Amino acid sequence: MFGEGFLRTIEVAALALILALVLGIIFGVISTSNNKVMRGIARIYVEFFQNTPLVIQVFFLYNGLAIAGLRLSVFVIGVLGIGVYHGAYVSEVVKTGITSIPEGQVEAAKSQGFTYIQYMRYIILPQTIKIILPPLTNQAVNLIKNTSVLAMISGFDLMYMADSWASSSLDYGPSYVFAGLLYFMLCFPLATWARKYEERLKRNDTTRTLYDPCEEAVTC
Amino acid sequence: MIKLQDVNKYFGEHHVLKDINLEVAEGEKLVIIGPSGSGKSTTVRCMNFLEAPTSGHVFIDGEELTQKNKIQLVRQTSAMVFQSFNLYPHKTVLENLTLAPIKLQKLSKEEAIKKARKYLAIVGLSEKENAYPATLSGGQQQRVAIARALATEKKIILFDEPTSALDPETVQEVLDVMIKLSKENITMVVVTHEMGFARVVADRVIFMDDGRIVEEGKPEHFFENPTEERTKLFLSKILR
Numbered sequence: 113m114f115g116e117g118f119l120r121t122i123e124v125a126a127l128a129l130i131l132a133l134v135l136g137i138i139f140g141v142i143s144t145s146n147n148k149v150m151r152g153i154a155r156i157y158v159e160f161f162q163n164t165p166l167v168i169q170v171f172f173l174y175n176g177l178a179i180a181g182l183r184l185s186v187f188v189i190g191v192l193g194i195g196v197y198h199g200a201y202v203s204e205v206v207k208t209g210i211t212s213i214p215e216g217q218v219e220a221a222k223s224q225g226f227t228y229i230q231y232m233r234y235i236i237l238p239q240t241i242k243i244i245l246p247p248l249t250n251q252a253v254n255l256i257k258n259t260s261v262l263a264m265i266s267g268f269d270l271m272y273m274a275d276s277w278a279s280s281s282l283d284y285g286p287s288y289v290f291a292g293l294l295y296f297m298l299c300f301p302l303a304t305w306a307r308k309y310e311e312r313l314k315r316n317d318t319t320r321t322l323y324d325p326c327e328e329a330v331t332c
Numbered sequence: 333m334i335k336l337q338d339v340n341k342y343f344g345e346h347h348v349l350k351d352i353n354l355e356v357a358e359g360e361k362l363v364i365i366g367p368s369g370s371g372k373s374t375t376v377r378c379m380n381f382l383e384a385p386t387s388g389h390v391f392i393d394g395e396e397l398t399q400k401n402k403i404q405l406v407r408q409t410s411a412m413v414f415q416s417f418n419l420y421p422h423k424t425v426l427e428n429l430t431l432a433p434i435k436l437q438k439l440s441k442e443e444a445i446k447k448a449r450k451y452l453a454i455v456g457l458s459e460k461e462n463a464y465p466a467t468l469s470g471g472q473q474q475r476v477a478i479a480r481a482l483a484t485e486k487k488i489i490l491f492d493e494p495t496s497a498l499d500p501e502t503v504q505e506v507l508d509v510m511i512k513l514s515k516e517n518i519t520m521v522v523v524t525h526e527m528g529f530a531r532v533v534a535d536r537v538i539f540m541d542d543g544r545i546v547e548e549g550k551p552e553h554f555f556e557n558p559t560e561e562r563t564k565l566f567l568s569k570i571l572r
Binding site: 214216217219220222223224225226227230234235238239242 | 407432436
């Protein structure tokens with residue numbers, strides 16, 4: 113029973129993470145573009161999903177859409193709801209990463225004739241990944257833990273299984289402790305890896321070019 | 333080859349370029365000098381639309397450079413070398429040279445590598461092809477940047493203060509490479525304070541101040557008898 117829920121949690125988390133990454137990269141990139149409308153759209157997406165509770169968003173998908181006649185399976189709701197919610201956070205992480213790349217990189221790329229999409233893909237994003245990997249991993253950890261909201265819409269995930277086991281056996285303590293342990297098993301290695309990676313990054317930060325401050329003050 | 337016609341540029345309220353009219357012939361080596369804030373960097377940056385003029389026209393090879401065609405036209409005609417090198421730090425030296433030829437000029441990987449090696453040899457850095465930029469000295473990075481510009485085989489190379497960020501000892505190695513290039517039929521526009529370089533290489537020197545072209549002529553003219561007081565004052569400070 114716990115095994116089933118554990119598996120379900122992993123499935124939802126993995127798919128939601130993919131969705132969050134895709135959305136996060138798309139919205140992160142357009143939130144640094146020069147186009148005001150695009151930036152505005154990204155802003156609205158981020159602010160909306162960051163500033164309303166995930167539970168309400170998931171409830172909306174579950175109950176709200178049902179009223180409108182659209183019935184999604186709990187699994188799909190989990191992936192969509194959690195993916196879109198964390199996509200907003202990933203978007204902010206990606207945006208921060210992109211803006212931390214010196215402007216000279218974009219200028220070099222433009223001077224060679226790269227288009228916006230091309231230089232994002234070949235030059236800016238590859239440099240960004242290294243910087244954003246730790247905060248991104250923290251997002252993954254949060255995402256895994258947040259899959260537990262599915263319990264509230266009978267999602268058959270780990271938390272739901274713990275709930276139902278607790279209420280049928282009345283062993284509340286052991287049930288939740290065990291579920292907690294399973295979440296910990298998933299999250300702890302990720303979080304530890306992120307922390308180690310970040311420490312290593314700080315120790316030998318040699319791959320970035322020496323950045324000359326003169327460049328920013330548009331020397332004429 | 334390059335023509336600026338009535339070019340004006342504002343940064344907000346700040347009037348950086350004031351009615352710049354300038355033509356650069358094919359194969360010409362033009363050196364632009366002037367105090368900081370005079371608009372010389374902005375002038376070269378208008379030549380590849382890193383800065384779009386607020387008003388006026390820029391022509392490359394007879395074709396007007398616009399927001400619409402800038403990517404295509406720049407891709408075909410010009411390369412740039414920056415003060416801060418701007419090499420791609422996540423790529424090796426060789427990859428820095430082959431990225432644009434492979435992705436933009438659709439060369440095969442083998443061809444691109446062959447060309448890259450040729451130009452790395454010209455700047456004297458063949459042995460560094462697998463190094464990452466951060467492991468090179470400033471002078472070496474700038475030579476790689478020049479090789480990167482060469483590897484795309486454009487008619488025009490724009491140099492925006494290529495030696496200003498270098499320590500004095502490495503300035504010469506970069507200038508030597510540029511002098512070597514000047515023997516080729518590449519159109520070179522160089523913003524620099526290196527008057528020694530200008531004397532050897534320049535077909536023409538322009539002195540800019542406060543967004544205007546104050547004086548222009550052969551390099552000798554600037555050494556022997558500059559006419560404008562402003563030019564004299566500036567030169568007295570940089571020529572010692």
